[in-house]
Amino acid sequence: MSLLFTPVIGLEIHVQLATASKIFCSCSTDYIGAVPNTNVCPLCLGLPGTLPVLNAKAVEYGVRASLALNCTVRNATRFHRKNYFYPDLPKAYQISQYDLPLAEHGFINITSEDGTLRPIGITRLHLEEDAGKLVHGTSDGRLTGASQSFVDYNRGGVPLAEIVSEPDLRTPAEARQYVSVIRQLVRYLGVSDGDMEKGSLRVDANISVKCSDGRWGERAEIKNMNSLKALERALEYEIKRHIKMLSEGKIIIQETRHWNDSQGITISSRSKEEAHDYRYFPEPDLPPLVLPDGYVKEQLDKLPELPWDRKRRFKDTYGLSEQDSATLTENRDMADFYENCLISGGSPERTANWLRTEVLRVLNENKMELKDFPISSHIIAEMIVMMDNRKLSNTAAKEVFEHMIENSSDLHSAMSLCDISAGGIAGDQLRDLVSKILEQNNDVVRVIRSGEDLNGKKQKYLKGLVMRETRGQADPSEVSWILASLLENN
Numbered sequence: 001m002s003l004l005f006t007p008v009i010g011l012e013i014h015v016q017l018a019t020a021s022k023i024f025c026s027c028s029t030d031y032i033g034a035v036p037n038t039n040v041c042p043l044c045l046g047l048p049g050t051l052p053v054l055n056a057k058a059v060e061y062g063v064r065a066s067l068a069l070n071c072t073v074r075n076a077t078r079f080h081r082k083n084y085f086y087p088d089l090p091k092a093y094q095i096s097q098y099d100l101p102l103a104e105h106g107f108i109n110i111t112s113e114d115g116t117l118r119p120i121g122i123t124r125l126h127l128e129e130d131a132g133k134l135v136h137g138t139s140d141g142r143l144t145g146a147s148q149s150f151v152d153y154n155r156g157g158v159p160l161a162e163i164v165s166e167p168d169l170r171t172p173a174e175a176r177q178y179v180s181v182i183r184q185l186v187r188y189l190g191v192s193d194g195d196m197e198k199g200s201l202r203v204d205a206n207i208s209v210k211c212s213d214g215r216w217g218e219r220a221e222i223k224n225m226n227s228l229k230a231l232e233r234a235l236e237y238e239i240k241r242h243i244k245m246l247s248e249g250k251i252i253i254q255e256t257r258h259w260n261d262s263q264g265i266t267i268s269s270r271s272k273e274e275a276h277d278y279r280y281f282p283e284p285d286l287p288p289l290v291l292p293d294g295y296v297k298e299q300l301d302k303l304p305e306l307p308w309d310r311k312r313r314f315k316d317t318y319g320l321s322e323q324d325s326a327t328l329t330e331n332r333d334m335a336d337f338y339e340n341c342l343i344s345g346g347s348p349e350r351t352a353n354w355l356r357t358e359v360l361r362v363l364n365e366n367k368m369e370l371k372d373f374p375i376s377s378h379i380i381a382e383m384i385v386m387m388d389n390r391k392l393s394n395t396a397a398k399e400v401f402e403h404m405i406e407n408s409s410d411l412h413s414a415m416s417l418c419d420i421s422a423g424g425i426a427g428d429q430l431r432d433l434v435s436k437i438l439e440q441n442n443d444v445v446r447v448i449r450s451g452e453d454l455n456g457k458k459q460k461y462l463k464g465l466v467m468r469e470t471r472g473q474a475d476p477s478e479v480s481w482i483l484a485s486l487l488e489n490n
């Protein structure tokens with residue numbers, strides 16, 4: 001009988017909270033690109049005689065994320081010291097939460113392959129401080145031929161929310177989806193930029209494999225995955241490794257492994273610490289954290305509409321497809337931009353179509369964020385309204401749109417500079433233009449009139465010439481109609 005293997009995956013996600021200052025001191029959290037060891041003070045350097053003061057904003061962001069993850073928020077909690085010796089930690093302990101995390105017992109839905117929602121349990125969310133960063137290189141700044149290690153404490157003390165999932169995930173694809181849902185959520189809530197490449201969202205995976213004969217391999221903790229793709233690849237690699245070992249009757253030991261993205265393998269780094277190795281004890285320099293009455297309720301009331309609720313509303317209210325609703329609610333700025341276009345009069349479907357194709361294309365091509373987009377939602381809406389009222393064709397709108405992007409100009413000056421008039425080309429003006437084209441293409445007209453254009457290709461060719469001449473400012477069905485009537489009248 002062949003053996004069946006079931007992967008069991010749980011994730012720990014560290015989310016850097018987007019506060020202006022660190023969690024226990026007033027140093028800036030803006031460390032990317034900063035000169036090493038400039039965003040530091042005696043406290044976050046762990047010097048004696050300093051006392052931590054908890055950042056209220058970090059608590060607010062933590063509570064907000066906890067509530068959106070359907071967790072129960074603890075009204076009274078406390079901090080512990082987690083002791084370990086590593087040069088990125090100046091105090092030789094990290095202030096974290098242990099037995100009384102900020103929040104517990106939540107869940108978040110992911111979508112299964114068959115389209116049904118599947119809840120993934122959230123064990124806990126707790127607050128802690130980030131560690132510094134080790135940089136390996138030489139003292140003149142060269143990072144090759146690393147002969148020395150340097151430590152930069154700028155990141156030390158940046159607030160983190162650690163979100164621990166239940167071991168509910170079964171496949172690498174599910175794990176990837178779970179992380180992308182969490183990332184979307186923290187961005188919607190405005191509590192983190194959730195950028196995996198920059199390290200503001202970091203994922204560690206715990207994985208073990210259960211065998212149908214009752215054996216169950218020890219879990220491995222996988223670190224150092226800097227993108228969703230890397231997470232998926234690392235888990236795929238680990239599942240294969242575990243299955244191979246179990247199939248060969250080998251024992252899997254509990255250990256921490258590092259993902260090496262360029263080689264596509266995980267490498268054992270150390271045996272996993274047990275909790276008692278950290279010698280946790282309550283942080284004596286911080287009082288217990290007791291949330292004021294009504295605080296949690298107040299935060300709950302302040303939560304924005306969550307991405308999945310907004311997606312459902314876009315589908316139900318505006319009649320958008322599943323795909324369009326998902327694309328437009330992927331981030332909050334885009335969803336806001338869309339709804340602002342509608343407030344300014346754009347029709348739901350055409351606006352959705354225009355944003356999904358044209359606006360997103362420009363953003364992707366220029367690696368631009370919506371907040372830097374040169375055209376306001378009001379102007380996009382104005383253009384959509386003209387298209388809705390057939391005063392501007394799709395082709396002409398695209399030309400005007402490109403012009404506005406390049407010159408950051410308003411709609412009407414872009415139209416006049418592109419020599420496009422509202423209302424387009426129609427009626428007698430269009431009839432004259434078609435006549436002119438027919439005169440210029442006498443030979444083609446003769447073929448059509450003699451009945452030799454059996455598949456209508458020549459007539460389509462003439463229509464193409466007219467549309468090109470009008471630069472898309474004519475209604476295609478009107479062109480067809482005029483063309484047919486002029487070709488008949490000879």
Ligand SMILES: [Zn+2]
Pocket residue numbers: 022025026027039040041042043044045157
């Ligand atoms: Zn500091």
